[in-house]
Amino acid sequence: MKRLITLVLALVMCMSLAACGSSDSDTAKIKEKGKLVVGMTEFEPMDYKDDAGNWIGFDADMASKFAEKLGVSVEFSEIDWDNKALELDSGSIDCVWNGMTLTDEVKSAMDCSNEYFNNSQVVVVPADKADQYKDEASIKDLKFAVEAGSAGESEANSHGLQVTSVKDQASALMEVASGTSDGAIIDYLMAAAMIGPGTSYENLTYTVRLNDEKYGVGFRKGSDLVAELNQFFKDCYSDGSMKEIADKYKIGDSLIEQK
Numbered sequence: 623m624k625r626l627i628t629l630v631l632a633l634v635m636c637m638s639l640a641a642c643g644s645s646d647s648d649t650a651k652i653k654e655k656g657k658l659v660v661g662m663t664e665f666e667p668m669d670y671k672d673d674a675g676n677w678i679g680f681d682a683d684m685a686s687k688f689a690e691k692l693g694v695s696v697e698f699s700e701i702d703w704d705n706k707a708l709e710l711d712s713g714s715i716d717c718v719w720n721g722m723t724l725t726d727e728v729k730s731a732m733d734c735s736n737e738y739f740n741n742s743q744v745v746v747v748p749a750d751k752a753d754q755y756k757d758e759a760s761i762k763d764l765k766f767a768v769e770a771g772s773a774g775e776s777e778a779n780s781h782g783l784q785v786t787s788v789k790d791q792a793s794a795l796m797e798v799a800s801g802t803s804d805g806a807i808i809d810y811l812m813a814a815a816m817i818g819p820g821t822s823y824e825n826l827t828y829t830v831r832l833n834d835e836k837y838g839v840g841f842r843k844g845s846d847l848v849a850e851l852n853q854f855f856k857d858c859y860s861d862g863s864m865k866e867i868a869d870k871y872k873i874g875d876s877l878i879e880q881k
Contacts, residue, residue: 661715667815667871668721704771707731718840723773732840739837764804767797774807
């Protein structure tokens, strides 16, 4: 009998050790492969390339810092924004971290971090025509460029506006600058960084705000990385490093306190 009990205990111990060594948590998997793959698009001031071709921006800097905390490297993967949930579910990326608006659709498809930025969707038009477009009634007949799968596209559709879907928000701005579209609907934070005097689009400006919204980071359903990132956000807010990075990109006023 003693021998049988000893064998059973040994078997239980082996099974426990095997379970510990084969954790299914996303954190464990990322540490095992040695990198965090971040799905994103080019979106200044959140994710964009510097002159040397390196990804920078508030989200890029925070993602690199988070990967460092996990003890892994970071890899940025440009994705089709309209397919972000599919990219995540397929395992080709580990998270969607790119100034992502927490819409009902996003929250139903992913587990999301705490809100970390205030934002809104704004109407961008040529500066010399801005006086004509000061409210929603004045823009109803315009043709807008919007990023496919974006909050801007959803907001335009909800207001019954005419839209042309393009690859990303930068492409939407190019449509307006070239005269191909009457206007664009993009994130306020991007508009504040990329248009107006001293920018590449100094002849564009933004007028009507269509809504108010929040940013978050998306992970696969059930991922333990959500709790890891929320704690990371809280720590970075408390030590001032989150605000320092936001101020670096001149968007500190829109940062949400992390509690």
